[in-house]
Amino acid sequence: EGAGWNRAPDAPREEDPALRPKSMVEMIGQRQVYERIKIAVDAAIKRSEPLGHVLFDGPPGLGKTTFATCIPRDLGVTLQIASGAALAAPKDLLPYLTNAEEGSVLFIDEIHRLPKAVEEFMYPAMEDYRIDITLGEGMSARTVNMNLRPFTLIGATTRTGLLSAPLRDRFAIREHLDFYSLPELTQIVERNAEKLNVAIDQESAEKIAHCSRGTPRIVNNRLRWVRDYATSRAAGEITLRVAEDALQMLGVDPRGLDPQDRRYLETLMRVFKGGPAGVEAIAHTLNTAVDTLTDEVEPFLLRSELVVRTPRGRKLTHLAYEHLGAVAPDGL
Numbered sequence: 001e002g003a004g005w006n007r008a009p010d011a012p013r014e015e016d017p018a019l020r021p022k023s024m025v026e027m028i029g030q031r032q033v034y035e036r037i038k039i040a041v042d043a044a045i046k047r048s049e050p051l052g053h054v055l056f057d058g059p060p061g062l063g064k065t066t067f068a069t070c071i072p073r074d075l076g077v078t079l080q081i082a083s084g085a086a087l088a089a090p091k092d093l094l095p096y097l098t099n100a101e102e103g104s105v106l107f108i109d110e111i112h113r114l115p116k117a118v119e120e121f122m123y124p125a126m127e128d129y130r131i132d133i134t135l136g137e138g139m140s141a142r143t144v145n146m147n148l149r150p151f152t153l154i155g156a157t158t159r160t161g162l163l164s165a166p167l168r169d170r171f172a173i174r175e176h177l178d179f180y181s182l183p184e185l186t187q188i189v190e191r192n193a194e195k196l197n198v199a200i201d202q203e204s205a206e207k208i209a210h211c212s213r214g215t216p217r218i219v220n221n222r223l224r225w226v227r228d229y230a231t232s233r234a235a236g237e238i239t240l241r242v243a244e245d246a247l248q249m250l251g252v253d254p255r256g257l258d259p260q261d262r263r264y265l266e267t268l269m270r271v272f273k274g275g276p277a278g279v280e281a282i283a284h285t286l287n288t289a290v291d292t293l294t295d296e297v298e299p300f301l302l303r304s305e306l307v308v309r310t311p312r313g314r315k316l317t318h319l320a321y322e323h324l325g326a327v328a329p330d331g332l
């Protein structure tokens with residue numbers, strides 16, 4: 001970990017349960033995804049059948065876990081939560097599968113991190129609600145077939161491309177979560193300011209929304225930070241001036257980019273002459289993991305058209321030079 005990559009005060013921390021929507025109707029944005037899931041949930045309830053398996057993909061903080069926790073509440077069923085990184089062998093998955101109540105939801109976060117053996121163990125569980133367990137060893141080993149109660153698997157991953165095709169194909173519903181619009185994020189700020197019991201005007205709410213990289217988790221963290229700042233420095237009220245000062249103190253720029261984003265852009269400009277450069281080389285120079293860049297940093301920069309991906313690597317756009325206050329090379 002490079003020194004500059006320490007967590008900022010607004011980096012993901014213990015999620016505030018008070019701010020997480022409890023049911024899908026409380027969720028803001030993602031309307032098309034919401035409508036499709038609502039129909040599937042409705043049909044499952046009316047037919048008294050388990051909901052088909054659901055896969056969510058998208059950058060961190062866009063609502064994958066929120067959907068996964070709201071869906072079972074709306075279905076009126078229990079939820080178990082597991083993480084792909086912690087399921088090292090089939091036996092780690094076994095208790096979740098055998099404990100799953102009829103129609104209940106098993107949520108596996110970071111499902112792309114499941115080892116191959118666990119993934120394969122899950123295929124019959126997903127398809128026929130059955131598992132094959134091997135008992136004993138060597139000559140005396142035998143396979144026992146066990147039936148499970150019908151359940152729904154909800155998987156979350158930062159990129160569907162990380163999943164093997166056989167696993168991906170076993171999900172009946174696959175949804176991609178995209179960045180949120182400014183009005184949607186503003187609505188989240190206003191609603192959560194109310195929940196946090198802090199006064200905020202619309203201009204300030206928009207300012208925080210605009211500086212949050214299209215991401216609800218970031219909007220919530222920045223709102224909490226601005227609220228702390230207001231409490232400490234400004235008698236508790238969030239005005240535009242207070243919001244701007246607080247965000248500036250985090251190193252957040254007018255586009256909402258944080259120091260980490262800017263270091264990426266500046267490295268690409270200075271070290272790689274604007275690119276194209278391979279993501280491995282950029283990660284190496286920044287002394288960080290490739291996954292951090294591809295999953296957390298790049299999606300918003302690509303979406304903002306500050307960076308483009310070419311067959312030969314990442315390249316800065318004209319907009320990026322402008323944003324960095326530099327002169328773009330001829331022809332860009």
Ligand code: ADP
Pocket residue numbers: 015016019020021026027028029030059060061062063064065066067156188216217220
């Ligand atoms: P992910 O699982 O994709 O990383 P989360 O579901 O944990 O993201 O979302 C992070 C936080 O953002 C949640 O705790 C919640 O407070 C907020 N959030 C996410 N999606 C929404 C939404 N559609 N409406 C309101 N708040 C949301």
